[in-house]
Amino acid sequence: MSRESILAAIKKNQPEQQALPDLDAFRRTGPGDPAAFRKVIETLGGQVFEISSYAEIQALIAEHQPDARKIISLQEQYLPGAITEWEAGDGGRQFENVDLAIIPGQFGVAENGAIWITDVEIKERVLPFITQHLAIVVASQDIVPTMHDAYAERIAHPGGGFGVFIAGPSKTADIEQSLVLGAHGAKSLTVFLYTPKP
Template sequence: MSSRDSILAAVARNQPARLPLPEMPAFFTGEVNPVGKFTTVAVSIGSKVFRVQNVEEVKQILLKEHSGASRIVSAFPEFSDVAETNVAAGADPHALADVDLAVLPAQLGVAENGALWVTDAQLPLRVLPFICQHLALVVPRQRLVPLMQQAYEVIAAQEYGFGTFIAGPSKTADIEQSLVLGAHGARSLSVFILEEE
């Protein structure tokens, strides 16, 4: 018997007894409203969360919250009177360096950690949610799931070239162990939970 085989045999003989899986709390089984949990978690990690009826309401809130924004880019045609809504997919990413506010749709949100799933289907350019000063993501209420496991089940069936989970504004605590928001990305994240789809 080789050393490798004797080590593996010793490991196999010394396995602990199997224990039953723990009972899942109500939140994890989907019995709790994911909107409330998502809101609580997202706010705790630095996001602002708004429940809205339609995209026009999103626009009114953002124009008030970001009244000083000189350049707004949006994937929503409803913003065409106040924002650029036709950024070409092949545009130079450096041309977005001065974007004050980006308003984009999210495919789904995860209540467990306040993360939102965005793919290249929603983005004119991949860099947009990371290069803008402020980011707003809009997710339909029906597309909030309780757990990351459920989110992965949804996105596993999709085809996309690029996808990312975004949770809260950019942050780091590397600088003297002090939390800094907006250190290397969007300084703020506003999340809009859309009641109607």
């Protein structure tokens, strides 16, 4: 049988066109639930602190990350005195001794605790993965209900060249079905859920 006859037979036996499913049933109206978002993050092994001012971050870091020495904070108001700009390095090696990175998140997803991060915020893609501990600041008003809402409304037209959802600390249970945190990324995730005072 020739190539042309095979292709002709395939073309002749194409299934009928079907309308795409209506996905609007998955859409939610209104904002996501910060309490549900918090519950999922904590279930995944992370911790959430609700703050009304960035000034609260410093005391929380001192209490919960007392051993952190090399701290990068991508926005100075998160942690005054921390490193805000990194020295030039080769392939991210300048980050290998970072104890804690504090970075902004664009938004969070209530149904699974995922936080959307892009290279617009972090510039160096390796930072959230190579740091020993990761803290993300996200506004409570920027919580969406579902991943469908996240894709349909927030990242349908992404502005950066790189984006990733981060949900909880790095973990795996592949080895002897034993849960290991920090297997291939940050050992812990802290979320500062920011709600400014009215």
